[in-house]
Each structure stands twice: as structure tokens, then as C-alpha cells.
Amino acid sequence: MYRIPGISLLFLLGIGISNIGDWIYLIAYNLIILNKTGDPLAVAALYMLKPVAVLVTNGWAGSMVDRMNKKKLMIVLDSFRGLLLMVLPIFTSLAGIYFTVLLINMASAIFYPASLAYITKLIPEGDRHRFNALRSLMDSGAFLIGPALAGLLLMTGPPLIAVYLNGITFIFSAVITLLLPDLENKQTIPQREKRIGFSELKADWKLVRYFSTKRKFVFRIYMIFSSVIVMTAAIDSLEAAFATQELLLSDFWYGVLVSVAGGGIIVGAIINTLLADWMKPLGLIGAGSVSLGAGYLVYAFSSDFLFAGIGFFILSFSLAFADTGFTSFIQKEVPVELLGRISSIYGLAESLLILFFTGAFGLFGQVLSVRSIVVTGSVILFILSLVLFIQTFKSPIGKNVRAKRTASS
Known part of the structure; x- marks a missing residue:
């Protein structure tokens, strides 16, 4: 071990x-x-x-x-x-x-x-x-x-x-x-x-665009996973309103509900750590995201603390696996010398979407019921997670590995 x-x-x-x-x-x-x-x-x-x-x-x-x-x-x-x-x-x-x-x-x-x-x-x-x-x-x-x-x-x-x-x-x-330890020296970074300057920034954006077109599978996984995270953020922005207005929970029981989510993350992270040698990043991304979407659906359709707590535990438990798999995948597939630029520029797009959807969910929450918004967001999230799950099976990375094993045998 x-x-x-x-x-x-x-x-x-x-x-x-x-x-x-x-x-x-x-x-x-x-x-x-x-x-x-x-x-x-x-x-x-x-x-x-x-x-x-x-x-x-x-x-x-x-x-x-x-x-x-x-x-x-x-x-x-x-x-x-x-x-x-x-x-x-x-x-x-x-x-x-x-x-x-x-x-x-x-x-x-x-x-x-x-x-x-x-x-x-x-x-x-x-x-x-x-x-x-x-x-x-x-x-x-x-x-x-x-x-x-x-x-x-x-x-x-x-x-x-x-x-x-x-x-x-x-x-x-x-x-x-x-x-x-200092992992770099003057030779590493001339x-x-x-x-x-502006010319360097412009060149870096072109480099990220070039990487995205050449590594389309990595780009797709990154963007779909980011979309899943965007929807979780938008739904979570209505979390307090949903718990108090739709589930009629007191402040105390809402605090307990949040603690249940924290417990789910810890349990998921512990199991993830113990089974790390047996799990692959793409599998974690796909399965973790689908389970995450399922947890949000249970939470969105819940009518009391018990089912909301079950949904919270499932979604937070799953997030520990999906996040770990995604980080490991990016570290493996993105060259380390580009990692800063790729993660920053892709993260910029994610933040723009978070601001837009969080604002939109808050606005719709003023004219529609909070539950209808949470249910709609959860359904969209689950669909995105299914798309991501399917994409992990279309991995050219896995196909290349299988082809090499077949050739060697």
C-alpha cells in the first residue's frame, strides 16, 4: 500500500x-x-x-x-x-x-x-x-x-x-x-x-485554443464536468430557501442538514482514499457524476428532512469521488507546463456560467416556486451527468491502451 x-x-x-x-x-x-x-x-x-x-x-x-x-x-x-x-x-x-x-x-x-x-x-x-x-x-x-x-x-x-x-x-x-522542495530553477523558467504583456497573454489564449482543438476529448470532459459543477452551484444558491420554505425546516434542522452533507463528503473521501489503487479517474468522473445527479434528484423531490438528508448524503458522498477523479484526470492529460493557463482560462468560463445561472435561478425564484427551480436544475444536472458518463466510455485514451495491449499480446 x-x-x-x-x-x-x-x-x-x-x-x-x-x-x-x-x-x-x-x-x-x-x-x-x-x-x-x-x-x-x-x-x-x-x-x-x-x-x-x-x-x-x-x-x-x-x-x-x-x-x-x-x-x-x-x-x-x-x-x-x-x-x-x-x-x-x-x-x-x-x-x-x-x-x-x-x-x-x-x-x-x-x-x-x-x-x-x-x-x-x-x-x-x-x-x-x-x-x-x-x-x-x-x-x-x-x-x-x-x-x-x-x-x-x-x-x-x-x-x-x-x-x-x-x-x-x-x-x-x-x-x-x-x-x-523547490521543483524549479532558472533553467526551468528562463x-x-x-x-x-498583452502579446504574451494573446499567445497564451491561442495556445489554450490550440490545445482544446487538438485534445478534444479532454476539452469535452472538462467542459461537461464544469457544467455539472455550474448546476450544483446554481441549485445550492437556493438551498437555504428550499430547506426553510419548501421543507419547512427550522434553522437548527437546516444546520443539521448541512452537517449531513459534510459527513457524506468525509465518508466518500475516506472510502476513496482506501480504494484509490483500484479506481481509475475516468470511472470516478462518470460514476461519481451520475450518483451526484441522483442525489440532487432525491433532494429536489424530497418532502421532509429524512429524504432531503438522504439526498444530501448521496450528493456530497459522490462529489468526493467525482472531484478526485477529475483532478487526477487533468493532471495526467494536461502537460504540467500548460496546467496553469488551461485551468485558469477554463475556470474563467466556468465562473461566468456560475454567475449567470446563479443570477437566473435567483431571479426565477422570485416569480416561480423554489421547488420548481430546484427540480428543473436537478433534472438538467442529471442529464449532464449521464452525458458525462457516456463520454467516459468513448475515451480515446482507453482505446489506445487496449490497442497497445492487443498488439503486445
């Missing part, structure tokens, strides 16, 4: 700490802004800053990531986020708070492709699936630990204490990254390639 090397474990620890920190400051500022304005829309604007940050950065972030030392970039980004959180309490106006949070989210948007490229270089191909499964477990742990820790801090002190602690977690994550 594969045992986690100390360096990989160290990297996982850094990621886990920063993920927990993300939840702490977000929950703290939910309360700060709500107490300041009394306006739920002002709180909702805080969540909209994340996709906005992706739109602002992803057009050029990948070009920077692929031309820079990933380790140094991650250290700078973690330190930058930590320092911004330290100064965030200074701002008392909503404009100052939103602008600073936008900068934090922009740094996070750049951090993702940088860490993805670094992981691909750090972890041998045969070990990446298990590592990604462990990272999924770490992320799901943060999903439960972060809000719980934030709640504990908010019970024992003012929200700003939680924000300062969050800043410290990012600084600590930067220190951990400092201990990781000085002339570090310059990024």
Missing part, C-alpha cells in the same frame, strides 16, 4: 490549515456585515465576490503561474492573504471591506492553479490519485472543522478575534510551504519567459 511521504503530508497540512482559515473569516464577516447593515443582500454580496475575483484574475493568472516559480508564488500568496486579513478589521466601510475581501479572493484564485501545477510536479503520477483523495478528505474536514472552530471562537470572543486567527493560519501555511 502507498504510504504518504513526509513532504506530501507536509503539503497536505498546509492546504488543510489554509482551508480551515477560509471558513473562519467568511463566517465571522457574515455576522459582522449582518450586524452592521441588517441586510441579507449585503451578506450575499460577500459570497458573490469569489466568482467576481475569478473573472478578474483568471484571464491572466495562468500565464503568470506557468512562468513563475510555483513554490515562491504560493508563499507570496499565502503571506499576502494573511496580511490582508490582519488589516481587514481596520476597514469600517462596506466598500473597504468588500475591496479587501475581493483582493483575498483574487489571491485564492491564483493560488489554485499554482498549487495544482506544483502538486503535479511534486507527486509521481502513480501516487496522484491517492494524494488527491487525501486532499479531498482534508477539504471535507475543513468544511466541518472550519465552521465549528469559527462558532467556538464566536462564542468565546468578538468576530474580529476569529479574523486575526485566520490571518495567522495563512502565515503558518506560508511557513509550511517554505519547507517544501528569465525572458517571466515577462507578461
Whole structure:
């Protein structure tokens, strides 16, 4: 059985700490802004800053990531986020708070492709699936630990204490990254390639388009999977309204429902980790996505807490498998020197769709019943997951492997 090397474990620890920190400051500022304005829309604007940050950065972030030392970039980004959180309490106006949070989210948007490229270089191909499964477990742990820790801090002190602690977690994550090996040198990233101007950005977009036309199967899998994620985000935007207005759940039982989802992610991530040697990325993407769509259908047609909880558990359990399979697939099929640009530019399209469909679902939710919107979204999601499942069986990658085995025999 594969045992986690100390360096990989160290990297996982850094990621886990920063993920927990993300939840702490977000929950703290939910309360700060709500107490300041009394306006739920002002709180909702805080969540909209994340996709906005992706739109602002992803057009050029990948070009920077692929031309820079990933380790140094991650250290700078973690330190930058930590320092911004330290100064965030200074701002008392909503404009100052939103602008600073936008900068934090922009740094996070750049951090993702940088860490993805670094992981691909750090972890041998045969070990990446298990590592990604462990990272999924770490992320799901943060999903439960972060809000719980934030709640504990908010019970024992003012929200700003939680924000300062969050800043410290990012600084600590930067220190951990400092201990990781430097996988690049001056020969790996020539000085002339570090310059990024309009001509370089234009060339990078052409390069991504060229890759998309030459690797059509990878492009299709990426886009269909992204469409699935877009629909989950749009449906989730109505989650609180659906639980309280359609299922008539109290705030307490809605909190329990969210905890059930966190439990599903953790159970899925644990099983995924234990069975990592037996599962292939494309199989995980296809089966995980169909199961995810089925979970949303159970949730959408539920009439009480029990069936909604079953649906939540199934969809969150399945998401752990689909996410891990997708990450492993991209790391294998996209050249590491293009990984930053591909993930950033494709992610830009995904964020645009998330903003559009989230806004559309919210708008339709004002004139139609919330259940009808959730059911419609879940049906669309399930259809997309079936298309994705079928596509995984049409893989030219698998056909090439089978052809080579036949020839060798």
C-alpha cells in the first residue's frame, strides 16, 4: 500500500490549515456585515465576490503561474492573504471591506492553479490519485472543522478575534510551504519567459485554443464536468430557501442538514482514499457524476428532512469521488507546463456560467416556486451527468491502451 511521504503530508497540512482559515473569516464577516447593515443582500454580496475575483484574475493568472516559480508564488500568496486579513478589521466601510475581501479572493484564485501545477510536479503520477483523495478528505474536514472552530471562537470572543486567527493560519501555511522542495530553477523558467504583456497573454489564449482543438476529448470532459459543477452551484444558491420554505425546516434542522452533507463528503473521501489503487479517474468522473445527479434528484423531490438528508448524503458522498477523479484526470492529460493557463482560462468560463445561472435561478425564484427551480436544475444536472458518463466510455485514451495491449499480446 502507498504510504504518504513526509513532504506530501507536509503539503497536505498546509492546504488543510489554509482551508480551515477560509471558513473562519467568511463566517465571522457574515455576522459582522449582518450586524452592521441588517441586510441579507449585503451578506450575499460577500459570497458573490469569489466568482467576481475569478473573472478578474483568471484571464491572466495562468500565464503568470506557468512562468513563475510555483513554490515562491504560493508563499507570496499565502503571506499576502494573511496580511490582508490582519488589516481587514481596520476597514469600517462596506466598500473597504468588500475591496479587501475581493483582493483575498483574487489571491485564492491564483493560488489554485499554482498549487495544482506544483502538486503535479511534486507527486509521481502513480501516487496522484491517492494524494488527491487525501486532499479531498482534508477539504471535507475543513468544511466541518472550519465552521465549528469559527462558532467556538464566536462564542468565546468578538468576530474580529476569529479574523486575526485566520490571518495567522495563512502565515503558518506560508511557513509550511517554505519547507517544501523547490521543483524549479532558472533553467526551468528562463528569465525572458517571466515577462507578461498583452502579446504574451494573446499567445497564451491561442495556445489554450490550440490545445482544446487538438485534445478534444479532454476539452469535452472538462467542459461537461464544469457544467455539472455550474448546476450544483446554481441549485445550492437556493438551498437555504428550499430547506426553510419548501421543507419547512427550522434553522437548527437546516444546520443539521448541512452537517449531513459534510459527513457524506468525509465518508466518500475516506472510502476513496482506501480504494484509490483500484479506481481509475475516468470511472470516478462518470460514476461519481451520475450518483451526484441522483442525489440532487432525491433532494429536489424530497418532502421532509429524512429524504432531503438522504439526498444530501448521496450528493456530497459522490462529489468526493467525482472531484478526485477529475483532478487526477487533468493532471495526467494536461502537460504540467500548460496546467496553469488551461485551468485558469477554463475556470474563467466556468465562473461566468456560475454567475449567470446563479443570477437566473435567483431571479426565477422570485416569480416561480423554489421547488420548481430546484427540480428543473436537478433534472438538467442529471442529464449532464449521464452525458458525462457516456463520454467516459468513448475515451480515446482507453482505446489506445487496449490497442497497445492487443498488439503486445
